[in-house]
Amino acid sequence: MKNFGRKITRRDFLKSAAMGTALTLAGRPVFSNAKEEYDLVVISGDPAAATRKALEVIGGISRFVKKGQRVVLKPNMSFPKSPEVGCNTHPLVVATVAQACMEAGAQQVLVLDNTLNNPELCLERSGIRNACQSIKGVYVIAVKDRKFFREIKVPQGKILESVEVIKETLDTPVLISLPVAKSHSATGVSLGLKGLMGLIWDRESFHSKYNINQAIADLATVIKPQLTLLDATRALVTGGPGGPGEVQKPNLVIAGMDPVAVDSYGVTVAPWYGQNFKGRQVEHLLVAHQRGLGKIDLDQLRIFKGKT
Amino acid sequence: MRIFVQASSLLLFTALFYLATYKLPDWLPADVYLRLDPLLGLTAILAGKEIIGRTLWSLMIVGTTLVIGRFFCGYVCPMGVVIDFSHSLIWGRQKISPLKNETIFRKTKYFLLFAFLIAALAGISLSYFMDPLPLLTRFYTFVLYPLAITLINFFLDLMRPIFHALGWIGLSHRHYSQPVYYMAIVTFLILAAIITLSRLTPRFWCRYLCPLGALLSFISPLGLWKRRVSQECNECLKCQKACPMGAVEENPKRTHLAECIQCRTCAEVCPQEAITFPASFAATKASGHPTSAKGGEYSAIDFSRRGFFYSAAGGLTLAFLADRTPFTPLKGRYQLIRPPGALPETDFLQTCIRCGECMKSCITNTLQPCFWESGLAGFWTPKMDLRFAPCEQNCNVCGKVCPTQAIRSLPLEEKTNAKVGTAVLRKEMCLVWAQDKLCLICDEICPYNAIVFRTVEGYRRPFVIASRCNGCGFCEQRCPIQGDSAIIVVPSGEIRLKEGSYIKEAQKLQLEFKPDPGDDKFILEESGFKVNGGKKEGEKILPQEKTLAPKPKGFL
Numbered sequence: 125m126k127n128f129g130r131k132i133t134r135r136d137f138l139k140s141a142a143m144g145t146a147l148t149l150a151g152r153p154v155f156s157n158a159k160e161e162y163d164l165v166v167i168s169g170d171p172a173a174a175t176r177k178a179l180e181v182i183g184g185i186s187r188f189v190k191k192g193q194r195v196v197l198k199p200n201m202s203f204p205k206s207p208e209v210g211c212n213t214h215p216l217v218v219a220t221v222a223q224a225c226m227e228a229g230a231q232q233v234l235v236l237d238n239t240l241n242n243p244e245l246c247l248e249r250s251g252i253r254n255a256c257q258s259i260k261g262v263y264v265i266a267v268k269d270r271k272f273f274r275e276i277k278v279p280q281g282k283i284l285e286s287v288e289v290i291k292e293t294l295d296t297p298v299l300i301s302l303p304v305a306k307s308h309s310a311t312g313v314s315l316g317l318k319g320l321m322g323l324i325w326d327r328e329s330f331h332s333k334y335n336i337n338q339a340i341a342d343l344a345t346v347i348k349p350q351l352t353l354l355d356a357t358r359a360l361v362t363g364g365p366g367g368p369g370e371v372q373k374p375n376l377v378i379a380g381m382d383p384v385a386v387d388s389y390g391v392t393v394a395p396w397y398g399q400n401f402k403g404r405q406v407e408h409l410l411v412a413h414q415r416g417l418g419k420i421d422l423d424q425l426r427i428f429k430g431k432t
Numbered sequence: 433m434r435i436f437v438q439a440s441s442l443l444l445f446t447a448l449f450y451l452a453t454y455k456l457p458d459w460l461p462a463d464v465y466l467r468l469d470p471l472l473g474l475t476a477i478l479a480g481k482e483i484i485g486r487t488l489w490s491l492m493i494v495g496t497t498l499v500i501g502r503f504f505c506g507y508v509c510p511m512g513v514v515i516d517f518s519h520s521l522i523w524g525r526q527k528i529s530p531l532k533n534e535t536i537f538r539k540t541k542y543f544l545l546f547a548f549l550i551a552a553l554a555g556i557s558l559s560y561f562m563d564p565l566p567l568l569t570r571f572y573t574f575v576l577y578p579l580a581i582t583l584i585n586f587f588l589d590l591m592r593p594i595f596h597a598l599g600w601i602g603l604s605h606r607h608y609s610q611p612v613y614y615m616a617i618v619t620f621l622i623l624a625a626i627i628t629l630s631r632l633t634p635r636f637w638c639r640y641l642c643p644l645g646a647l648l649s650f651i652s653p654l655g656l657w658k659r660r661v662s663q664e665c666n667e668c669l670k671c672q673k674a675c676p677m678g679a680v681e682e683n684p685k686r687t688h689l690a691e692c693i694q695c696r697t698c699a700e701v702c703p704q705e706a707i708t709f710p711a712s713f714a715a716t717k718a719s720g721h722p723t724s725a726k727g728g729e730y731s732a733i734d735f736s737r738r739g740f741f742y743s744a745a746g747g748l749t750l751a752f753l754a755d756r757t758p759f760t761p762l763k764g765r766y767q768l769i770r771p772p773g774a775l776p777e778t779d780f781l782q783t784c785i786r787c788g789e790c791m792k793s794c795i796t797n798t799l800q801p802c803f804w805e806s807g808l809a810g811f812w813t814p815k816m817d818l819r820f821a822p823c824e825q826n827c828n829v830c831g832k833v834c835p836t837q838a839i840r841s842l843p844l845e846e847k848t849n850a851k852v853g854t855a856v857l858r859k860e861m862c863l864v865w866a867q868d869k870l871c872l873i874c875d876e877i878c879p880y881n882a883i884v885f886r887t888v889e890g891y892r893r894p895f896v897i898a899s900r901c902n903g904c905g906f907c908e909q910r911c912p913i914q915g916d917s918a919i920i921v922v923p924s925g926e927i928r929l930k931e932g933s934y935i936k937e938a939q940k941l942q943l944e945f946k947p948d949p950g951d952d953k954f955i956l957e958e959s960g961f962k963v964n965g966g967k968k969e970g971e972k973i974l975p976q977e978k979t980l981a982p983k984p985k986g987f988l
Contacts, residue, residue, distance in 0.1 A: 204826060232601055242795060243609075244454070245826060263601040271589065272605065292605075309876055312986025332912065337986065366876065368947045397984045405988045 163425040164380040164389055169432030171216040171357045174377040177432050178353060179224055182379050188350045189298055191229030196293050197221060198349070199302040200319055201237045201252050201266070203366050204245035210360035210371040212246075213304040215255035217355045217377065221302060222262045234292055235264040237322045240366075243268045267292075273325040276346060280415075283334050284342035288325035293347065301349035301383065305356040305374070305390050307364030310336055312406050313396055314365050315387040316352040317344050337408035344383065344417050352386040354378040359394040384409055384418025385425055392422070434506065434695055438513040445510040449572050452833045454795040454824075463789050465510065466565050466835035468493050471545075471644045472785045475559040476836045478552035479782035484836050494651065501655030502648050505638055505677075506693030511564030511626075515637060516676075519630045531633055534678060538639060538691070541646040542735050543743040548643055550747030556754050556809060557782050562643050566787035567622065570812060573788035574619040574801065581608050613791065615801040615812060634676045639691070649690035649733065656711040658730070659692055659699075661685040664706035671698035671707060686729040759807035768805055769816040769903065769921055772823065772850035773831045773840040776928040784838035786812035790830035796821040798905065799830060814839070816852065818905030818921050823852070825879050825904065842934065848945050849934035853903035854925040855882065855896045861918035864893050874907035874919050880945050883907065898925060902945045 165181045167174040179185050189195055199213035207214050222233045235256060239246040243266030247253040253264040267273075273288040293299055303319035310331060311318050317340050321327045330339045356376040363369015374393040380386040388403025395401075403409050403420045413420035445465050452462035463486075466472060473487030493504055505512050531537055548559040560566045588606050595604035629636035638645050665685055672680040675698055679691035699707040759766075763777040771790060774780050791799040791814055798821035801812045814830070816823060825848065831841040842850060855874075859865035864872075868891055875883040875894055882900035885892040896919070903921045911917035927937055938945070 204824075232599065234601060242824060244795070245824065248455075249826065263605070265601070265605045267605065268609065269607045272607070307984075308986065309872060310985055312984050368881075396987070399983070401983075401987055405983070407986055407988050410988060 161426065162380075162428040163382060163385055163419070164378060164427045166376055166378050166389065166427060166429045167432060168375050168430075169377075170375075171214040171355065171377070172220045173432040174357065174375070175217045175220040175353065175355075176224070177430060178377045178379040179221070181428050181430060182351070182381075184228075185221070185224040186228045188300065189225050189228040189230050192231050193229075193298055194296045195225045195230045195233045195298040195300065196290075196296045197225075197233060197235045197300050197302055198293070198319065198323055199235060199237060199252060199355075200304045200306075200314075200322060201235075201246050201250040201264075202240040202322060204241050204249040205367060206249055207251055208358070208371065209367040210304065210358040210369070211306055211365060211367040212250040212252070213302050213355045214357050215251035217353070217357070218252050218302055219255035219259065221300060221353060222256050223259050225298075225300075226259060226261050230261070230298075233259075233262040234296070235262065236267055236290055236292060238268065238290065238325065238327075239266040239322075270325055278342050278346050280345040281342040282415075283338050287343060287346065289347065290323050293323050299347070299349045301352040303352070303354055304358070304360075305354060305393060306360035306367075307362055307369065307396050309364065311340070311408050312401070313387075313391055315354055315390040316349070316383045317341075317387055317408060317412055320344065320347050320349075323347060337411050340408040341412040341415055341417065344412050345415070349383060351379065351381055352383045354386050354390045356390055356393045361394050361396055362398075382418040384412050384420055385422075388413075388418075388420045389422060389425075389427070437507045438516065441508050442510050442513040442517075445568075446572075449569065449577075449789075449792065452789055452793045452829075454793070454827050454829050456793065456829050456832050458832070462793075463787075463833045463835040464489070466569065466785065466787050466789065469563060469565045469644060469835075470494050471548075471559055471563050471647050472566065472836065474647070475548055475552040475557050476783050476785060476838075478549065479555055479557040480779055484783065486835055486837055493648075497648050497651050498654050499656055501657055501694050502645070502652035502690075502692060503694045504648055505642075505645050506695040509564055509644075511568045511642075512635070512638060512693075514568060515627060515630055515635055518627050519634055522627075523631065538678075539735060539739060540640050541642055542733070543739060543746065544641065545643040545646040546740060546743035547747035547750060550744045551751040551754075554748060554751035554755075555782060556751040557785070558750060558754065559643060560784075560786040560812070562641065563785070564637075564642055564644055566785045567626075569787040569789060569792075570619050570801075571623040573792040574613045574616040575623070577792060578611050578613065578616070581610050584608060585610070609797075611792075611797050613800060615803055618803070619812075633678070638693075639677055652692070653689040653730070653733075655694075657694060657709045658689065658712055659687045660708050660710055660712075661687075661729075662706045662708070664704040665702075666704055666706075668703060670701045670703065674698060674701045683729075689730040690733045754808040757807050759809065763806075766806060767920075767922060768802070768810075769818060769853045769905075769923055770926070770928070771799055771814050771816060771830045771839050772847050772852050772902075773828075773842045773934075774814075774852075774928060775838055775840070775930055779930055780838050780928070781806075781809050781813065783836045784813050785836050787835060788812065788814075789833040789835065790814050790839055793829045793833045795827050795829065796824050798823055816905065816921075818903075818908040819917055820909070822905040822909045823903075840929075846934045848902060849927070849938040849943070850929075851902040851925060851927045851934075851938065851943065851945070853921040853923045854898045855901045855903065855905075855907050855919050855921050856924075857894060857896055858918050858920065861913060861916070862894070863913060863918070864891065871912065873910050873912055877906045877910045879904060879906060879947055881947075894919075899941075899943045900945060901925075902943075 165178045167178045199218045201212045203211045205211055225233045247266055256262045256264050267290050272291055274291045275286050275288045277286050278284045301316050303316045306314050308314035320343055330336045356374045359372045359374050360367055361370050361372050372394045376393055378386050378389050387409050391401050391403045391406055448462045456462055467486050467489035470490035470493055473490040476484055551558050585608055592604055626637045667684055669684055672684050677691045677693055679688040798816045799814045800817045802810045802815050828842055828844050828847040831839045863869040880900045882897050883894050885894055905921050907919045908917040908921050911919050927934055
C-alpha cells in the first residue's frame, strides 16, 4: 500500500475495506489479541510439535473449547494397524489435541469413532488409546452398537433424509475433526469430510445405496466440526482407505475452521495414485463447495505456513 | 472349609476361562485345568500314540492323588462344585436315598472309562463326551459366556442413563459384542441332564458316570489319608446317609475307599466323633476282599475281568462306529476350514478334546463347533465360519489356549503362514463377473493383496492369486451379495503340519503371505467399468488403448 494516505485507488479502497470487514467479523473479544486471522494454518514438523504450533497459530484451542465443556474428537482409528501404515490418525496428533482441550479447561474429552474393524484391536493397534491413556479426563471409545446412535433429520439433504449419528456428538457442544490424509478407492481421497462418515451408523448405504459424493456433502450440512485438523504427517497415497499402500511423508498438519478448505489444501499435499490433483477435482469436495459448505480455491484463502 | 476350597476352585476356573481371550499373555496358562486332567492327557496320548507336552501337567494330579487320595473330586473339580452348589440351590438338603442296585450303577463309570481308553487305543478319542472338564468348559463357552455377555449388556443398558448423568463416560459407553455359537442347545441339555440326575441321588454323575473319577479312584486307595472308624461307633448310620458319594458301606465301619472323596462329611455328622482321617501308609490289597489297615476296614474296586472285556468290546464298537464312515476317507475333502495351526486332520481329531477354549478365545467369533459336519468323531471340533467372521491377522490366541495342542501354539508370523485354505471366486455369483457391476470389496479388504484385477472382455475383473491367499476369509465375510458369498475359502491348499515351521513349508511351496502395497493403479483405469451394468462400448475402452491419463474414482 504505497499510496496510502495520499491518493486512494479503488483497489486500495477495496483492500482496506475487505480487511476492515474481516477484522470486524473476526473481532470477537476472545481472540481480538490475535494479530491476523488465517483460514488455514499449515505447519510442517513432527506430529506433536506441528499440532501444538497449528493450534497456537489458529488462536489457541480456547477459541473452540470453553471451561467445563465436553469435547468430542473424531480421529480416524478404523483399522487395526500401526501409525506407519497411514490409515489412522497419528496417535500423537490425537493426544496433543486432547491434552490441549483438557488444559483449556474441558470437562471431558471423548475420542470417538465407529471403527470399521474389531474395536478392541483398532484401539490397541492404532496406538491412540495408549497415547491418551495418561491424560486424565480423556476417553478413547470405539462406538460399535446402534444404541449409541440417534437419528436426525437432514433438512438440506439432497439425497439423505435422515442419518443416525453418534449421540454423544449431537449432545456435545464441541466437535473437533482429526482426519488422516489418505487415498480412498471410492471417493479418491479420504480427508475431513469423508472422515465424518465415522460418526454415523450406516455407512454401508453411502456406498451401496446413494451417490457417495452427494451423501458426504449432505452429511456435512448436519455435522459441522468447529475445527478440522488434518493429519498429513503421513499420506497413504495408494491402497486407501485400509492400506497397505504407498505412504508418503508430507510432514504437515493443516488446521482450519472451514472443512472444505482444509480438505482442499489436503488434496494438494501429495500425489494420489501417482497424479497431482486440486480440490476442485475431488467430486465430494466440489459438491460440498457448490452447496456453500466451504471454500475450495486455495488462492482465495489466507494461509499461514510455518515450521517447527 | 471344603465349601471355601470348592468355591475358590470354581472361581479360579471361571477367571481363567474369562482370561482366555485376546490378548492372552504368553506366561498365563489359561487352559491349566484341562492340562491337569489325567484322563484327557491319557486318551489324547493313547489315541495319537505320542507324548503331548502340555498334558504332562496332569502328572501333578496323579501324584497328589497318590499321596492324598481322591481329593480332586471333592475339592478341585469345577464340575463337582457346580453339581454340589446347584444341588443345594435347587433341592436344598435333600434326603439321600441310594439307588437300588447301586453296585451295578457304580460300575458304569469303570465300564465307560475302559471303553474310552480302548477306543483311544484304537485311535478314536471319545472321552471328551463325558470328561467333566471339557464338558464344563464347553458349557461355559457355548452357553454361559454368551448368556453372561447378554446379561451384562442388559444391565449396562439399564444403568446407562445413570452412568451418563454421573458423567462416567467409560461406563456409559461400555458395550460387549455378543458371542454366538452353534451347538449351544445340545451343550446345555447335557449339563442340564447331569444336574437333573442329582435329583435321584446326590452327585449321581460323580458316583456312577464320571470316567475321570473312575480313573482317579483306581489310584486313590493308595493315598495316605483314610477314613477310620473307632470303637465309639454306635452304628447310627448317620454317616452312611450323609455321604454324598455313598462310600460308607452297610457296615458303617467299612469304607469304599475308591469312592471316598475325602470330603469328611461323615466325620462332621458323627454324633460319637468316632470318625477320623489319619494318615496311614498301609495300602489296600488290589482285590475285592476287605482289608484292614490301622483299624480301618476297606473294600476295593469291584471290577471283574468279565466287566473289563465287556467294556473293551464296547470301546472297540464305539471306535468302529465312529471311524468307519465315509467321513474318515473323505477327511479334508469337506468344506471344513480348521483353525490355523491345527494338526493334520487325523491327528487333530485324535488330539482335540472339544473343550471349546479356542472358540471362547477367538476374538472374531469365527471359530464355531461342528455338529455332524465330520461325523461322530468330529463333534464340537472347531471350524472356521468365514461367512460369519474372518480370522484376525494379529491374533494367535486359539493355539495358545489349546490344552492338547491340537491347534499348535504359534508365534504370529508362523500363524500367518499356517494357510487354512484358499479363496475361490464363484464367477456365476460375483457382481463383477456375472453382472458387469463395479465392486472391489474383496480386493480392498484382502490383507495380503491376493486378489488382483485383470481386464477381461473390457471389464476389470477380480482373480485370486492362490499363492498369496492364506484363507483368512475377510473376502468371504465382506462379499456384499446376499446369502452365500461369491468368494469362498475352501480347504484346498491348506498347510497342516504336525511339527516344524510353517514359514519354511510356505517358502518351499513358494507361497508368500505379506501385507503388500500391491498395485491398485487399476483404480485409475476405472472408466473400463460401467457402473450399473450398462452395455459396454466395445473394445475401445481397454485401458492400454487410452490416450488420456485416466483418473481414480472420486476425482473429476
